[in-house]
Amino acid sequence: ETGVTQSPTHLIKTRGQQVTLRCSSQSGHNTVSWYQQALGQGPQFIFQYYREEENGRGNFPPRFSGLQFPNYSSELNVNALELDDSALYLCASSLTDRGTEAFFGQGTRLTVV
Amino acid sequence: DQQVKQNSPSLSVQEGRISILNCDYTNSMFDYFLWYKKYPAEGPTFLISISSIKDKNEDGRFTVFLNKSAKHLSLHIVPSQPGDSAVYFCAASVEYGNKLVFGAGTILRVKS
Numbered sequence: 001e002t003g004v005t006q007s008p009t010h011l012i013k014t015r016g017q018q019v020t021l022r023c024s025s026q027s028g029h030n031t032v033s034w035y036q037q038a039l040g041q042g043p044q045f046i047f048q049y050y051r052e053e054e055n056g057r058g059n060f061p062p063r064f065s066g067l068q069f070p071n072y073s074s075e076l077n078v079n080a081l082e083l084d085d086s087a088l089y090l091c092a093s094s095l096t097d098r099g100t101e102a103f104f105g106q107g108t109r110l111t112v113v
Numbered sequence: 114d115q116q117v118k119q120n121s122p123s124l125s126v127q128e129g130r131i132s133i134l135n136c137d138y139t140n141s142m143f144d145y146f147l148w149y150k151k152y153p154a155e156g157p158t159f160l161i162s163i164s165s166i167k168d169k170n171e172d173g174r175f176t177v178f179l180n181k182s183a184k185h186l187s188l189h190i191v192p193s194q195p196g197d198s199a200v201y202f203c204a205a206s207v208e209y210g211n212k213l214v215f216g217a218g219t220i221l222r223v224k225s
Contacts, residue, residue: 035215048212092156
């Protein structure tokens with residue numbers, strides 16, 4: 001039990017639609033990161049939010065966007081869904097202090113058809 | 114460009130023996146390395162980490178070794194148990210655990 005919860009656990013969307021994934025971080029953690037894990041690959045960093053501001057972004061297009069709220073919850077939004085967006089989406093919360101590892105939620109499995 | 118590589122997709126080990134999982138990296142700016150374990154339908158779970166100023170870190174049955182000159186790290190599990198069967202991910206960071214770069218993972222099967 002990491003204290004990080006994600007919803008929904010599974011989701012099916014049609015190409016071109018928009019989707020919002022949600023994450024509740026571990027209490028006290030002011031940093032949340034989102035990762036995309038395609039089948040057979042490791043998680044790939046999408047972006048990170050620190051105190052409600054974007055604090056780094058991986059190699060993902062602008063149609064991937066996020067929000068972080070004061071109550072330790074966050075959202076990942078994806079517009080104009082493509083078939084290749086089908087993946088497991090993971091959020092991870094952490095403190096920014098040195099030497100602190102990230103705690104992951106169980107993920108949301110997104111299927112785009 | 115894969116900055117973190119786990120070249121063995123799978124590993125099978127007998128219960129009680131040592132499991133050695135390997136990881137190579139290319140970015141010399143990485144200063145923090147972590148191992149995560151993942152069971153099906155669960156998110157990755159933190160296992161053990163090591164800072165670039167150390168060459169070894171031990172936690173119970175798990176030991177991580179870092180060879181900076183070779184840009185190589187390894188995870189040793191001794192003794193291996195059937196419950197250790199999972200996917201193991203190596204990850205690296207330039208910011209002490211944030212913005213992780215992951216390898217593709219190694220499936221470990223511990224046979225009883």
